[in-house]
Amino acid sequence: TRLTEAEIEFRRKTIYQEILEESRCVKRGNFTGIETADLRLLFKKYDVIYFGRKCEELTSSPNSLRFRLSKRMTSAAGKTYQRRPRHLQTRAADYEIAISTTLLLETFNEEMRPITVSGVLCVDRLEALQRIFEHEMLHLIEMLVWDHSSCSADRFREMAHRLFGHLQNTHQLITPREIAQKKYGIQPGQRVKFTFEGRRYFGVVNRVTKRATVLVPDANGERYSDGKCYLKFYIPLPMLTPVGDEEIER
Ligand SMILES: [Zn+2]
Numbered sequence: 001t002r003l004t005e006a007e008i009e010f011r012r013k014t015i016y017q018e019i020l021e022e023s024r025c026v027k028r029g030n031f032t033g034i035e036t037a038d039l040r041l042l043f044k045k046y047d048v049i050y051f052g053r054k055c056e057e058l059t060s061s062p063n064s065l066r067f068r069l070s071k072r073m074t075s076a077a078g079k080t081y082q083r084r085p086r087h088l089q090t091r092a093a094d095y096e097i098a099i100s101t102t103l104l105l106e107t108f109n110e111e112m113r114p115i116t117v118s119g120v121l122c123v124d125r126l127e128a129l130q131r132i133f134e135h136e137m138l139h140l141i142e143m144l145v146w147d148h149s150s151c152s153a154d155r156f157r158e159m160a161h162r163l164f165g166h167l168q169n170t171h172q173l174i175t176p177r178e179i180a181q182k183k184y185g186i187q188p189g190q191r192v193k194f195t196f197e198g199r200r201y202f203g204v205v206n207r208v209t210k211r212a213t214v215l216v217p218d219a220n221g222e223r224y225s226d227g228k229c230y231l232k233f234y235i236p237l238p239m240l241t242p243v244g245d246e247e248i249e250r
Contacts, residue, residue: 050137063093067098
């Protein structure tokens with residue numbers, strides 16, 4: 001069955017409203033706190049409205065399904081796992097859906113650009129969460145039914161479009177990397193200065209997550225692939241000052 005745009009919109013809005021009414025934490029579209037119980041609630045809503053409680057049934061004993069909120073996921077917005085405990089002789093599997101709170105909570109703040117998830121424009125965190133969750137529900141269903149899931153394959157894309165109106169399998173939430181670049185001018189390769197325990201250091205940004213990994217040339221440091229030795233620092237972004245080439249080579 002292909003759902004009409006109006007039907008998809010109606011289901012979206014219904015779930016959105018019910019979450020706001022029933023959740024303990026999520027009381028407005030741009031919620032500032034969320035708990036794993038909210039993911040279970042979302043799961044139940046989608047399962048009832050879309051799948052006639054089939055997902056609940058398929059993930060119950062001997063299978064299991066857990067939900068997790070992740071602060072450490074800084075590029076993927078959601079992930080669905082299927083694990084088969086090796087010691088068991090059965091085909092029973094543990095499923096887990098993880099959702100990034102970092103991406104949700106760092107988006108819909110003061111950014112000027114529109115945010116789409118799965119190719120659908122989202123105006124607040126709950127809408128974005130629903131799009132992510134719809135995507136992960138499909139991964140779960142593919143795993144349950146076909147044992148294997150891929151969101152770049154035709155089957156997934158066709159279902160995502162038919163059931164949820166998704167147009168893409170990507171998100172454009174604001175990542176820590178983007179914040180680092182826009183707000184602090186920090187990106188990998190950028191030369192920076194910072195103060196750490198009272199000392200001033202000059203170094204090069206190697207990696208950016210919520211903090212930056214900065215490599216500082218130092219004879220006592222660890223040897224890297226370029227043959228030079230560096231000390232490694234994890235520095236919060238606001239503590240870094242980008243510097244030009246002249247300053248570090250002084
Ligand atoms: Zn996917």
